[in-house]
Each structure stands twice: as structure tokens, then as C-alpha cells.
Amino acid sequence: MKKEKVSLTFPPSKITFPLMTLLVRNFDLEVNILHADIHLNKTGKLIVEVSGEEDSIEKALQFINEQGITYHLFNGTLTWQEEECVHCGACTSVCPSRALSIAGPDFRLTFNKEECLVCGLCIKACPLRLLHLAHRGNETA
Ligand code: SF4
Ligand code: SF4
Structure with a gap:
């Protein structure tokens, strides 16, 4: 089991994309939202902590990237x-x-x-x- 703190930047066109649901359902991750700054038709920011198998987290990050959502890992x-x-x-x-x-x-x-x-x-x-x-x-x- 691994934990990562991740910052996510959603372009306005993806602001209603159900990313959290998909991370839980398709990648078997636990997702804890730590900070949210989301408004319709504007660039949005989420800071989340995800927990799960290392391989699943890597696949999820690739999936996020493929959706045009920018991510950044915090571990410093x-x-x-x-x-x-x-x-x-x-x-x-x-x-x-x-x-x-x-x-x-x-x-x-x-x-x-x-x-x-x-x-x-x-x-x-x-x-x-x-x-x-x-x-x-x-x-x-
Ligand atoms: S880096 Fe740490 S101390 Fe600074 S704003 Fe973020 S949570 Fe707060
Ligand atoms: S670190 Fe100290 S000086 Fe800097 S903003 Fe915080 S309270 Fe003010």
C-alpha cells in the first residue's frame, strides 16, 4: 500500500469530469480530498491524498494525464x-x-x-x- 499527495489542475472543459469516482471504481484507490477550488467554466484545483497499490497509482496517474488533467506529486x-x-x-x-x-x-x-x-x-x-x-x-x- 502506498500513499501519494497529488495536486490536480482541471482545465475548464474538464471541471465536471467525475475523476474521483473513476479513481475509486477503476483503480481501486482510496481518495481523500484535502483542498478544493472548483468553479464551473474556470480552471480548477484539487489537492488529494490517494492510497492504493503502487501499480494502480501509476496507472491512475497515466489515466489522469490522458484526460488532459495536470497532476503534480508532493513528497517534499x-x-x-x-x-x-x-x-x-x-x-x-x-x-x-x-x-x-x-x-x-x-x-x-x-x-x-x-x-x-x-x-x-x-x-x-x-x-x-x-x-x-x-x-x-x-x-x-
Ligand atoms: S505547504 Fe504546508 S504549511 Fe504551506 S500552505 Fe501548504 S499545507 Fe500549509
Ligand atoms: S512565515 Fe512569518 S513572516 Fe512569513 S508570512 Fe508567515 S508569519 Fe509572516
């Missing part, structure tokens, strides 16, 4: 230059998993690595560029 790590952080909270507003949060009586940023989806959405949100992502290159363009 996010790093935070904590010592330079000014705890402005800008990164927390874009974090879909609440891995980044402002907490405590002193309103300081905390980063929970266990909750991080490695989606990279926080990187551009930081005015000081203190968040960085390293990941492998398995993706379609």
Missing part, C-alpha cells in the same frame, strides 16, 4: 526560517490544512509538520520569503 518538505519570522500571519490565511497557525497569548506563528500537505500555497504569501519547498519532479505539464 516545507522549511520555515523561524528566526527571521515577524509573525505577521500572512501565510496562515492561505494554508488549507492549518499546519501554519498563529497561536498562544503572544500571537506567534507555529508550524505543525504533521499537518502540512506540502502544497506550497504559503510560499508566495510570505512577504519575507521565509518558506521553502523541496519536492521531486514527478508531474505533468
